[in-house]
Amino acid sequence: MQVTLKELAARANVHPSTVSRVANNDPGLRIASTTRARIEALLRETEYRPNGVARGLKLRQTLVLAVVIPDITNPFFAALFRGIEDGATPRGYQVLLCNTDGIPERQRAHLHSLAARRVDGVILASTFLKDPTVRWLRHQRMPYVLVNRFSEEGADPFVGSDDVTGATLATQHLIALGHRRIGHLAGQTTVSTGVLRRKGYHAALGEAGIQADADLVVESGFVEEGGGQAMDRLLSLGDPPSAIFAVTDMTAVGAYGAARKRGLRIPEDLAIVGYNDIPLAGRLIPGLTTVHVPIHEFGSVAARMLLEQIETGMLTPRRVVFAPQLVVRGSSVAGADELPMARPAQRSPAE
């Protein structure tokens, strides 16, 4: 149980408002130094901290942000969350974490709760291209920032990477290694990253004069299990691919498993490139060649954008887009893991 202003006021024999002003260091306050001293002593002695709920009601700000993601056990989102918290905590905010498992109804339910709780803002990393909840957030005048994925609703505040370029880099890398039958473990077309990375994949193929083969693109979703299943399908093809561009590192992990099951060697029998450069990528054997994006920075930048929005009260639809960089490891180039590893990516925001 914590002490209240009223109790303190009674003990100091003053009015609660006076205690409040002393506690908040009200600059315009005129008070006898003796009274001030008495109150301050009491504040310290009781370790008074104002009731955040009452304060929130009065001031209309809760100092709480919320992060909505598919699943925190996915290392990508864990790193993202750290970035967000690291950006928010120093400014006095704490962060609610909501997992949706990619289920729209859960996302909707979480956002409704969050709005009712009057969180000061939301960072949404689980949005779909067509996503009514984004329009809804806007309509609620709730500050928000989209991360990694965006929505076609329009010009939302966003931080992410240039997915088309990243996917193009990945695919070009495989082409440069001599591969011609390159498969793609693709994300859903309901999600921006799914669509854009697919687009980058096709762009690189086209540019190299390689005829796209629809059989080589299999929708895997963004996580391990789907990656394994999609890889199985590709490897069952009469003319299977010699290389794979996986829409995320986690689907690439699934592909590793499928390849191993069939006794395929990576990269000799099957080259693999992922996307995101999660910490796990460097620990796989062989190391996973992947497109590096600054995940932690996604989070801290998103937090800063959100706080700016909250403080100015204006929804400035700024988009921060990082340039992705290819990190070559042993999953595409035999022996690459023995070399000093490429240091990827400084910050390079665009637009």
Next chain:
Amino acid sequence: MQVTLKELAARANVHPSTVSRVANNDPGLRIASTTRARIEALLRETEYRPNGVARGLKLRQTLVLAVVIPDITNPFFAALFRGIEDGATPRGYQVLLCNTDGIPERQRAHLHSLAARRVDGVILASTFLKDPTVRWLRHQRMPYVLVNRFSEEGADPFVGSDDVTGATLATQHLIALGHRRIGHLAGQTTVSTGVLRRKGYHAALGEAGIQADADLVVESGFVEEGGGQAMDRLLSLGDPPSAIFAVTDMTAVGAYGAARKRGLRIPEDLAIVGYNDIPLAGRLIPGLTTVHVPIHEFGSVAARMLLEQIETGMLTPRRVVFAPQLVVRGSSVAGADELPMARPAQRSPAE
């Protein structure tokens, strides 16, 4: 912007309290069906949801829990968090996530904020054996549950595994394989898991009549980097160990790296056993033999215990201790990864 009771009351031409009772389905409410219909229509039309902050102030409950952990990017804590959220969300709670990086001052700061925010309860998975914040929580009469680690403060509500038994199992396994020089990558002695797993390690050695060698126990902490460094030290010994029991899977991952750097084969040159059975353990090559504990269940059980405490208003110092189970993979037994994997652990609470 959301609608308030007052506005609705004005539109329905009734008193706000009446709207409130209709919205809350007050059983003792006597009201004309026509009035009720009018109000209900308005509630639906405006999608009224009571302001959670105001509600929290009045009812003295925020429907928010907090989880305090060292670092969410550690897969152990990510899985734990999911368990907690999965236990809390269906009961209408949302969850604040606080990372401490194992720094006591951060933990203290977070808990002070949480108390000021009047969260309904705290799940603490970053506690130390001597931990003033646990006493403080108790003193604040804030419901809490410790997870995985406990504090010597006394009989706190706790959910975790039997660390001594788990460590004994792990060490006995290595002994049974014929190892005599078994190293331990040890957790800090300031943390219960560090002390107890060390104890289990020594118990198994003593029971087998193996003389403990102080040089073989190196404090690594609980994460990868420390594991690598500690392993380096052990491998520099004149008479290095042939097997390692690592206090956590993450330190074992560090050990993998150190072994690889020296060209050691696992398990032929160095057998390794970890603790926790995080998802990553099964994906390493070779698979990591480890002590399985039901991480997700730690979380969901802790959430249930906390909610029970909140609802009854009583701090029942119940302890739920799961029996750990050894999962054998290729890091200790060559070829074990090819075999159908052992299915570990059902729930088995004790005490």
Next chain:
DNA sequence: TTGCGGTGAACAAACGATTGCCCTATGTTA
């Protein structure tokens, strides 16, 4: 004596909901 300015605080109205109690019609019963 009156007026005035400055000090040092108290007063009171919010913020938005919840809830025990009270009040006023309109039957109903004796």
Next chain:
DNA sequence: TAACATAGGGCAATCGTTTGTTCACCGCAA
């Protein structure tokens, strides 16, 4: 016809802060 239920809602306090405004008092100058 007086007493009394009952139905249908309104009143007002309360949760703990914040903050614009008011107020009492004192000393001093006119």
